[in-house]
Amino acid sequence: MATDTTAAQVETDTQALGPVVNFDKVVKRYGELTVLDELDFSVKPGERVTLIGPSGSGKTTILRLLMTLEKVTDGVIWVEGEPLSHMRDSGGELVPANEAYLRQMRKRIGMVFQQFNLFPNMNVLRNITEAPVHVLGLSKDEAAVRARELLELVGLSDKENAHPSKLSGGQQQRVAIARALAMRPDILLLDEVTSALDPELVADVQNVLRDIASSTDITMLIVTHEMHFARDVSQRVLMFDKGKIIEEGTPERLFSEPREERTQKFLRAVLEGR
Amino acid sequence: MSWWNNQAALELFPLLLEGFRITLLATLLGSLLALTLGLVFAFIDRTAPEYIRRPLGWVLQFIRFTPPIAQLFFAYYVIRPNLGIGVDALTVGIVVLGVHYATYNAEIYRAGIEGVPKGQWEAVTALSLPQGRAWFGVILPQAIRRVLPSLGNNVIILFKEVPVLSAIAVTEMVRVGKEYTSDHFAFYIEAFTIAGLIYLVASYPTSLLMRKLEVRLGN
Numbered sequence: 037m038a039t040d041t042t043a044a045q046v047e048t049d050t051q052a053l054g055p056v057v058n059f060d061k062v063v064k065r066y067g068e069l070t071v072l073d074e075l076d077f078s079v080k081p082g083e084r085v086t087l088i089g090p091s092g093s094g095k096t097t098i099l100r101l102l103m104t105l106e107k108v109t110d111g112v113i114w115v116e117g118e119p120l121s122h123m124r125d126s127g128g129e130l131v132p133a134n135e136a137y138l139r140q141m142r143k144r145i146g147m148v149f150q151q152f153n154l155f156p157n158m159n160v161l162r163n164i165t166e167a168p169v170h171v172l173g174l175s176k177d178e179a180a181v182r183a184r185e186l187l188e189l190v191g192l193s194d195k196e197n198a199h200p201s202k203l204s205g206g207q208q209q210r211v212a213i214a215r216a217l218a219m220r221p222d223i224l225l226l227d228e229v230t231s232a233l234d235p236e237l238v239a240d241v242q243n244v245l246r247d248i249a250s251s252t253d254i255t256m257l258i259v260t261h262e263m264h265f266a267r268d269v270s271q272r273v274l275m276f277d278k279g280k281i282i283e284e285g286t287p288e289r290l291f292s293e294p295r296e297e298r299t300q301k302f303l304r305a306v307l308e309g310r
Numbered sequence: 311m312s313w314w315n316n317q318a319a320l321e322l323f324p325l326l327l328e329g330f331r332i333t334l335l336a337t338l339l340g341s342l343l344a345l346t347l348g349l350v351f352a353f354i355d356r357t358a359p360e361y362i363r364r365p366l367g368w369v370l371q372f373i374r375f376t377p378p379i380a381q382l383f384f385a386y387y388v389i390r391p392n393l394g395i396g397v398d399a400l401t402v403g404i405v406v407l408g409v410h411y412a413t414y415n416a417e418i419y420r421a422g423i424e425g426v427p428k429g430q431w432e433a434v435t436a437l438s439l440p441q442g443r444a445w446f447g448v449i450l451p452q453a454i455r456r457v458l459p460s461l462g463n464n465v466i467i468l469f470k471e472v473p474v475l476s477a478i479a480v481t482e483m484v485r486v487g488k489e490y491t492s493d494h495f496a497f498y499i500e501a502f503t504i505a506g507l508i509y510l511v512a513s514y515p516t517s518l519l520m521r522k523l524e525v526r527l528g529n
């Protein structure tokens with residue numbers, strides 16, 4: 037009886053927390069081109085969601101909107117119950133977010149890019165400590181301790197003084213993952229993080245992400261064409277086409293028995309292509 | 311050797327060297343001004359609102375397309391007397407050359423900043439780095455590295471432009487040579503051969519250094 041109450045309590049708490057990410061009728065247009073048309077979806081705390089879909093279906097756009105690299109055309113993005121694309125004016129009305137507001141909000145979100153985007157003018161350690169020192173206000177020593185823990189996690193403890201250009205793509209990407217995690221984001225965005233890598237380097241990066249998925253409760257939005265990887269780390273897959281979710285489900289279900297014809301076609305193409 | 315007077319040459323050499331000291335000083339300070347002010351111009355061009363950028367653009371364009379000697383006369387005969395405080399000709403010359411080459415350097419910096427990949431800005435945003443860190447920690451170091459050879463080249467061009475300051479009676483090296491020869495109505499060969507050699511001795515190692523720098527930055 038007591039355990040039941042606790043379980044029920046936990047349940048309501050989680051519900052009270054609500055989704056970490058919520059897209060509410062989000063529209064994104066580039067000129068005439070409508071990439072996202074009134075998109076609704078939400079992600080629960082700690083959930084790992086994989087976004088799949090053909091090229092141009094809007095997967096990257098979704099992550100870039102969340103990272104505040106792009107602005108919504110219409111609709112509202114919410115993060116942890118607070119507006120991200122918008123902020124409240126003195127009357128409590130939602131108005132487009134200004135730069136100062138975005139600066140505060142985006143700390144909760146980290147992103148790893150397809151092309152790594154490490155800072156070539158800094159060594160590996162500096163790449164990781166730069167933001168903790170200058171954004172979170174950690175001392176250099178504290179940031180270095182944190183960075184070394186993360187370098188160990190990604191298997192690059194011996195590379196802290198290396199220059200990014202001297203690392204393989206896989207190593208660079210693992211540094212980029214460590215750099216994103218050093219900010220302790222609540223949400224991690226991964227946009228095709230292994231697709232710029234030579235095939236033999238993909239597994240190392242994926243293993244690091246598997247470790248992170250199993251050892252932390254960080255919420256993840258993952259864009260990938262690697263179905264095995266998606267199956268290992270994510271609880272839910274969203275299949276996009278032309279900026280709309282046309283099917284969603286657990287990876288087990290969606291990959292083995294896709295219901296929509298377009299999903300079937302897409303999965304077949306991915307399997308043949310790789 | 312009737313065309314070459316050793317006596318005059320020996321007398322000229324220390325005088326020319328003293329003039330060269332002024333030339334170097336003007337090059338050094340002028341370039342320092344050109345490099346910092348150019349960066350400031352480029353920075354304003356990237357960050358300031360339109361109503362500041364546009365008029366600044368006109369002014370820079372104007373400075374770039376008028377000859378330094380005209381600017382020098384204007385600064386010396388029009389602006390300087392109105393300053394109230396005594397500013398010597400050398401200072402006026404350094405400021406005029408510095409500002410003139412700053413307008414060129416601004417273009418170079420601008421190209422350098424534009425050449426930094428978009429992904430660097432995106433990483434900066436994804437890490438929430440403040441604007442100051444983004445510029446001074448990430449973007450400018452990469453931008454400047456790219457354009458260091460071009461900036462260095464402008465230092466050399468400014469160096470060769472210093473004799474223009476003789477027009478407002480700054481006793482840089484060429485002016486020293488000219489004064490000596492007009493005093494004696496002779497020794498042109500001695501004066502300008504030695505001056506040329508001094509230029510060569512100073513320029514050659516600099517150009518070697520620059521080439522080395524370019525090779526190093528190339529990879």
Ligand SMILES: Nc1ncnc2c1ncn2[C@@H]1O[C@H](COP(=O)(O)OP(=O)(O)OP(=O)(O)O)[C@@H](O)[C@H]1O
Binds near residue numbers: 090
């Ligand atoms: N800055 C931009 N300006 C104009 N159009 C853009 C811009 N960014 C993206 N698009 C367009 O938006 C659409 C969606 O792009 P997006 O990058 O989100 O697709 P994606 O699903 O990530 O595709 P891929 O699998 O190829 O990465 C595409 O048609 C793309 O051309």
Ligand SMILES: [Mg+2]
Binds near residue numbers: 095
């Ligand atoms: Mg994409």
